[in-house]
Amino acid sequence: MLARSAFVLLVLLLSATAGAQERHRLDRPLHDAVMRGTDLILRQEYASAESTFADLRRRFPCHPAGYLYEAAVLQAQALDFGTFVPRPAFDSLLERGRDACTALPDPEWTQYFLATADGYDAVARAERGDWLGGIRKGLASASVFEDLVAADSGFIDAYAGVGTYLYWRSRKTAFLRWLPFVADDRAEGIALLERCAREGTYNRFAAVSSLVSLFLDREAYPDAETWSRIGLQTYPDNRVFLWGLATALDREHRSAEAVGAYRTLLASILSSHSPNPYNEIVCRLNLARCAIASQQPDSVRPELTAVLRYEHFAFPDAYRSRAQQKFDDARRLLESR
Numbered sequence: 001m002l003a004r005s006a007f008v009l010l011v012l013l014l015s016a017t018a019g020a021q022e023r024h025r026l027d028r029p030l031h032d033a034v035m036r037g038t039d040l041i042l043r044q045e046y047a048s049a050e051s052t053f054a055d056l057r058r059r060f061p062c063h064p065a066g067y068l069y070e071a072a073v074l075q076a077q078a079l080d081f082g083t084f085v086p087r088p089a090f091d092s093l094l095e096r097g098r099d100a101c102t103a104l105p106d107p108e109w110t111q112y113f114l115a116t117a118d119g120y121d122a123v124a125r126a127e128r129g130d131w132l133g134g135i136r137k138g139l140a141s142a143s144v145f146e147d148l149v150a151a152d153s154g155f156i157d158a159y160a161g162v163g164t165y166l167y168w169r170s171r172k173t174a175f176l177r178w179l180p181f182v183a184d185d186r187a188e189g190i191a192l193l194e195r196c197a198r199e200g201t202y203n204r205f206a207a208v209s210s211l212v213s214l215f216l217d218r219e220a221y222p223d224a225e226t227w228s229r230i231g232l233q234t235y236p237d238n239r240v241f242l243w244g245l246a247t248a249l250d251r252e253h254r255s256a257e258a259v260g261a262y263r264t265l266l267a268s269i270l271s272s273h274s275p276n277p278y279n280e281i282v283c284r285l286n287l288a289r290c291a292i293a294s295q296q297p298d299s300v301r302p303e304l305t306a307v308l309r310y311e312h313f314a315f316p317d318a319y320r321s322r323a324q325q326k327f328d329d330a331r332r333l334l335e336s337r
Contacts, residue, residue: 024108024155025201030056030065034202037069042205042235044272046077057096064104064113067097071120078127080239082276082319085124094121108148112158115144119161129318138165149192156196160203163192164210190214197227205231212244216251224248237268239279250286255294262287278319281307281326288333300337304330 025031033056040049050073057066071093078085094117101117104110118141126134142165148158167189193214196207208231215224225248231241246261266283274280284303291299307330315323 024157026065026109030060030063033059034065034069037073038202038205041073041076042238044080044238046073049073062100062103064097064100064117067093067100068113068116068120071097071117075120075124079123081272081274082278083274083316084128084318087124087128090124108152108155111144111148112155115141115148115158115161117141118144141165142169156199157201157203159192159196160200160207160210163189163196163207164214165189166192167210167214186214186218197230205235209240209244212241216244216247219251221248221252225252239265239268239272242268246283246286250290253293255290256296258290259287259294259296259299262290276316276319277310277313278315278323281310281323281330285326285330285333288330292333297337301334304334308334 026034033052037049037052037056040046040052050070053066053070053073055066057063057070060066071090074085074090074093077083098114098117101110101113104113118137122134122136122138122141124134125131125137142161145158145161145165148155149162166185169185190211193207193211196203197205197211200207208227211227212224212231215221215227224244228241228244228248231238232245235241242261242265246258246265249255249258249261262283266280266287269280269283284307288300288303288307291297291303308327310323311327313323
C-alpha cells in the first residue's frame with residue numbers, strides 16, 4: 001500500500017489518456033445498459049431502472065453488472081423513500097453478483113465489482129442497524145478500491161469509493177488526530193471525488209452526491225450549493241440534489257431562496273408517492289421555519305398544519321421517535337404564531 005502522500009500525489013499527477021479511459025469501460029452492450037439504467041435511477045424512475053437491469057442480467061447471466069445494479073435500484077429507492085431494502089431480494093442479488101465476478105477474465109473488473117458489492121452491502125447493513133457489519137464491509141470495499149487506484153490511476157470510477165472512504169474515515173477519527181499515525185486525509189478524499197465527478201463514467205454522480213454530503217458536513221455551504229446545482233443541471237428533479245441545495249441555502253440563512261428550494265423539493269416528494277411521509281414532514285417543517293425567517297407568514301400555518309396531519313401515521317420504528325420530535329416542533333411553532 002502506498003503512503004497517503006505518495007498515493008495522492010500519484011493520482012493527481014498522472015492524467016488518464018483516452019486509451020486508459022476506454023480500458024475502463026464495459027463492453028458496448030453492457031456499457032449502454034448500465035448507463036441507461038443509472039440514468040433512470042438518477043431520474044428516480046425506479047421501476048424502469050429495475051426492469052433495465054433485470055433484462056441485463058437475463059441477457060448476461062455470467063456478468064455481475066445486472067445483479068449488482070439491480071440491487072442498487074432497490075437501495076436507492078429505499079434511501080429515497082425512507083423505507084427498508086427488501087432484504088431477501090437484495091441479498092440474493094449481491095450473492096449472485098459476487099458469484100458472477102469469478103467468471104470475469106479481467107482482474108480489475110473483478111475487484112471493481114466485488115468492491116461495489118461490499119459497498120452496497122455496507123450501506124444496507126448500516127441502515128438496518130448492523131453497524132459492525134457495515135463498517136467491516138465498508139472497509140473491505142474501500143481497501144479494494146484503494147488498491148485499484150494505487151495500481152492504475154486511470155481507473156477514475158474507483159476514485160468515488162476511495163475518496164468517500166478517506167474523507168469519512170478522517171472525519172470519524174478526528175478526535176485521535178493528536179496521535180502521530182492518524183492522518184487527516186479529508187483534502188485528499190475531496191480531490192479524488194472531484195476528479196471522479198468531472199471525469200467518471202459510471203460513478204460520476206455518485207461522486208457529486210458524496211461531495212454534497214461532505215461539504216454540508218464541513219459547513220462549507222457555498223461548495224455544497226455548487227455541487228448540488230451541478231447535479232441539478234442534469235437531473236433537475238433529483239431529490240438528493242434538491243435536498244442538498246435547500247439545506248445549503250437554509251444553513252447560509254438565505255431563507256427566502258431556501259423557501260423556493262424547499263417548495264421545489266416538496267413538489268418532487270409529493271409526486272413520488274412515497275409510502276413513508278417522513279421526508280415530507282421534514283421538508284414542510286423546514287419550509288415553515290424559512291418562511292418565518294424570511295417574513296412570509298402566509299406560508300407558515302398551512303405547512304405546519306399539513307405536518308400535524310401525519311401524527312397518527314404508523315411510521316417505521318426507525319423513524320417514529322424522529323417524527324414525534326418534528327410534530328412537537330411543529331406544534332410549538334404553531335402556538336407561537
